[in-house]
Amino acid sequence: MFSFKEKIVNKIWDVNINSLPWWQSGLLSLVRFIHIMFDDFFDGQLNLRAMSLVFTTMLSIVPLIAVSFSVMKAFGVHNQMEPMLLQYLAPLGEQGKEIAQQIMGFVDNTKVGLLSGVGLALLFGIIVRLINKIESAFNYTWRVQQSGSLARRFSNYLSVIMVGPVLVFVAMGVTGTALNTSIAQAIIAVEPFGTLLSIATKLVPYLLIIAAFTFTYLFMPNTKVRFVPALMGGIAAGVLWQTVGWVFATVMSASISTNYTAIYSSFAFLFVFMIWLWWSWLILLVGSSVAFYKQHPEYLHINAQDLALTNRQKEEVALQIMTIIGQRFYANTSPATVNDLVNSLHLPQQSIEQQLDLLAEHGLLVNIDQDELTYTPARPLEELTLKAVVDTVREPGPNSHFKSALNSNFIAIQSVLRNVDDSLDQVLGSKTVKDIVNELDTTNDIFVRNAVTPINKADKS
Template sequence: MTIKDITDFYKVGIWRDYSNKPQSQRLIIASFRMLILTIESFTTKRMINNAAALTYSTLLAIVPILAVVFAIARGFGYNKYIEEWFRNVLSSQPQAAETIIGFVNSYLIHTKSGIILGIGLVFMLWTVTMLIRNIELAFNNIWQVKKPRSFFRTVTDYMGMFILAPIIIVVTSGISIFVATVTSQTEGMELFAPMVRILWDIMPFVLMSAIFIALYVFMPNIRVKLKCAIWPGVLAGVAMQGLQLFYIHSQIWVSSYNAIYGSFAALPLFMLWVQISWSICLFGAELCYTSQNMEEYAFRTETYEISPRYRMIMSMLIMSMICKRFEKGESPYTALELKLNTNIPIRITQNILYELIDLGLINEISGDEKGDVSVYQPAQDISRLSVGRLIDKYETKGKWELKLNMSEANHEKWNKVIAEHSAYLKKQREILLKDL
């Protein structure tokens, strides 16, 4: 097999119809397709840049978040255990863990004594809100969601995260303490000791995978199927534990790094660890998106690669169907129904619908819950929505203008071009979209 054969298979062969192949081969080909599409999307959407932005937000928010967690743990009476749990979580970054714990304790002391209490609370809420907001934007970018959460859902969802996340962390650490205690008490039991040790060994993988699955399902402002989030969440959880083990077993390299940078080495190493962690998280989210939307990749062309003429024809077709449905008084179309009736891939259909919304030609109607399906109706009187109006909207889209030097132009010819184009638009305005 030559390099050309491999390249042709990657570009063409793997995307052919393999429905007549055995199930095992179809599964392998589908897995390769999913991996290729995920890597392509991860690179084209510049997820590494998003991971860097989330790293910065994490550094700002980690101390306020942990302050809340430590305060709740103290209320339950096992603050020492929560500190030990945090050290275990950052076992690959012991210097960073000790530094962060020192910052958190100092933060709690100042808050308890009333020093800069108001400013501290405002800063805490702002940093945590910005972190969650940036995570949501990154996930919405992956899922190509243009519509953010409503203000009401933003407040309720974020407040729920503020309240539940620290409690979950405290409960999780409590479970870890319980399992550790059971493990130590069953060391002498030949039957139960191996089972408990296996449970203790796999528990970090299970907990980390559960965290990623919850992120992939609840964070994007769109309905994510649980079955599509399980395997990406498990793979991301295993990769995170692998990253921990890599950092723990690379202490020789870390020691040489410390010899160069001294105590300052903890910060860049911790930042690198956080950025790689976010990269793993976002790659898993991209894999989750690809898993749920494999059908739309049957057409692998991006919207910017479609010719303006063909794009205009597709827009006319979609607008015509929306106007006809509205004129008949029937229920409005969803994006999926438009895709099924026009045979335009769903990804292209959704992008065209977003453009028509921006042009003020249609309205999106949806409930306040992210599981609700949006429907689309004309935003103007359908007796005024014509082919010419649609063309004119597309041609005049944008606000930026440039003063052109027309001093040497033949104004008579230019006036003829403009007049003929105006006459063309006037003629197209006689054709209503609902009549196509």
């Protein structure tokens, strides 16, 4: 018997969203999106990673600000550091001012230019450790299994550590300077432009927060993030940030600080700061999840419980992947990326990547671009039988140790399985991937776009 909750969930996900009118399809997509976000939030992983980032932040916040302060000093915007820190800690009230003064005191005592080579290496090592953990958390929300190349990670880290803060503070300085010009003052004197400009000025901090979130979502995950999904995640995180900040400042900060002061005395501000850090990281990860689902709407078509493909489905997906990649190879078009395969097969990226990893592990495909996850055949397709493709799913990989642990006493079972292999070999052993490609129109991707039937729950029966 299904519980009431399970019946509601099944009702939401059993409907074929493509068969509904546009307004019902949009409404159901919104309901599914809310359901997925609640699942992600209460799953515990986002919370766990946010708490881990709090600990790492406590260790690295002073070195990070010290390095950013040194870089911004070269641009003449270092005086904006403390006001920006105070703005971030504003929801903490008086404790926020005390924490900001403590941090800036530590930063003033950190002389980056006087550090030795070992000290400087340790300083940057702590910062890189923080950003590496941030990237790992983002990769989790984006279902990315591996980190990017060293060059890509270095450029992203450099952007976050140095370029990002400089751009934010320069933008603030340019905004302030522009408002003080004679042209701006003349516009302010004319209504309703004065009121509109006043409102726009008050919106600048919110826009900068959204821009900072969007910038982070574009560069931190080890995958190509489009601007619109990153912006949607930035807007969601920015609104949530301001809402939680208001609640924290008006309700939580006073009560929490009072309770902790009675117990921990002068250490109370530390606990309040850690709670605000936890909320900050959690909001950042929630916004990243919003950006992910915006860029991958296919997750709104398949319930998370149905992401585990059966062996038959895995065989079908592996054959379709090899066919699409073979089509592009023989048509001399650009090699297929993971995003291309997701758009073609209408399956979640996580399911596609699992099959790609198996095909590459067995030597059928090779990844020619670690950043874009672009694949091409590793061997001539006329030498790759369909049996070899199916075996990537049915047999353990060359790096697997599981096969050595199987019990060899069940001779009858092994005999049956060998008969299955012989039957498959008779049907699939004489036909190659090239034969399948030749049966299709390789002059375009019409097959890829239209003829591939998405796997559904009916295939699981």
